[in-house]
Amino acid sequence: MSSAAAAPPQQQxxxxxxxxxxxxxxxxxPYLPPLSLSSSTDPHRPRRHRPFVTLTFATSLDSALSLAPGTQTALSGPASKAMTHHLRSRHAAILVGAGTAxxxxxxxxxxxxxxGGYGGSVDEPLRGQPRPVVVDPRARWDWGGGEGSNKPLAKVL
Incomplete structure (x- = not known):
């Protein structure tokens, strides 16, 4: 057993x-949904009654999304990753397809x-976290296991 203790999950x-x-x-x-739907006082940002959707994706110089089908490929750097996570902090859900999942x-x-759990409330670890949504019409993704087993998922058929 190692003498170096692993950091508690919250610290990690x-x-x-x-x-x-x-x-x-x-x-x-200006391009993001208001922090609170009822708190938008900007007259140039009318209140919406429809979902606010933002599309993000990364591609390589040759417009590829991955090196090969089904292969995990890192395409963005630290600044782009931080921006993506900032966008996630301002949206209620993240939608991905089954292939990505x-x-x-x-x-x-x-x-x-x-x-949420990243320096946020220990009592409410999912507060502020977007809801994961996986479009999977053929049930290819194990929605209850893997790295995302602590995700607030609801199975929708």
């Missing part, structure tokens, strides 16, 4: 937390410091 998550510069967050603000087993969470 904080150490892995991402930080997104405030100036960059301010530049994205099977190939990558994504954590489908937000790792921005202070959101």
């Amino acid at each position: 998550k904080v150490r892995d937390a991402l930080h997104f510069p405030a100036a960059d967050a301010a530049a994205l603000e 099977v190939a990558d087993d994504p954590s489908l969470n937000c790792r921005i410091a202070g959101v």
Whole structure:
């Protein structure tokens, strides 16, 4: 047994937390949903009665999404990853297809410091975390296991 104790889960998550510069967050603000639907006082941002959807993806220089079908491929760097997680902090859900879920087993969470279990409330570890949604019409993804076993998933048929 090693003499070096593993960090408690809460400390580990904080150490892995991402930080997104405030100036960059301010530049994205006009394109994001209001922090609270009832608190938007900006007359140029009318209240919406439809979902607010943001599409993000990464591609290689040759427009590939991965090296090969079903292969996990890192395509973005630290700054892009931090921006993606900032966007996740401002949305209620993250939608991925079954192919992504099977190939990558994504954590489908937000790792921005202070959101949910990443430096947020220990009592409410999922507060502020987006809801994972996996489109899987052929039931290929194990929605109850793997790295994401602590995800707040609901199976929808």
